Amino acid sequence: MEPKMFIKPAIRISIFAAVVIGILILFGVTWWIALLSVLGVIAVVALIAYIVIRRQRKKFTDTLKAFNIDPQSGRVNPADLKRMYNSGGDAQKQAVLIYRMANNNCPEAEAHKFFKSMSVFNRAEQIQEIQKMQAQQRKGKGKGKGNMFR
Numbered sequence: 001m002e003p004k005m006f007i008k009p010a011i012r013i014s015i016f017a018a019v020v021i022g023i024l025i026l027f028g029v030t031w032w033i034a035l036l037s038v039l040g041v042i043a044v045v046a047l048i049a050y051i052v053i054r055r056q057r058k059k060f061t062d063t064l065k066a067f068n069i070d071p072q073s074g075r076v077n078p079a080d081l082k083r084m085y086n087s088g089g090d091a092q093k094q095a096v097l098i099y100r101m102a103n104n105n106c107p108e109a110e111a112h113k114f115f116k117s118m119s120v121f122n123r124a125e126q127i128q129e130i131q132k133m134q135a136q137q138r139k140g141k142g143k144g145k146g147n148m149f150r
Contacts, residue, residue, distance in 0.1 A: 081095050
């Protein structure tokens with residue numbers, strides 16, 4: 001993670017802590033008790049955030065493993081990703097996230113469009129279009145172009 005990512009939240013937390021310490025001092029609490037209490041609250045909030053992020057990562061990797069995707073190698077089989085997308089729910093959101101990360105944070109609509117183009121129902125339409133094009137090509141071959149060297 002980049003250090004720039006933590007600068008703005010750290011500034012906000014520092015300002016919030018200073019304001020709370022100031023308010024506590026105005027209510028007659030000694031400065032060192034106010035400082036320790038605010039630092040304690042910040043530590044508890046940071047610990048809770050750490051635990052929540054860790055659980056989310058574990059849930060994400062468990063979902064990936066359930067769909068036969070190895071998070072350590074970084075390689076994703078498109079068929080597994082498609083299965084993950086078609087299962088719906090959180091797995092669908094995670095599949096879209098993986099696709100977006102793999103394609104330089106492309107728009108979410110583009111990711112959904114990609115998965116819908118891979119859909120089984122859309123495949124039937126694609127096969128019908130291909131068959132129509134092949135039928136048109138077969139019709140066009142017999143009209144004056146095939147008997148040139150007889």
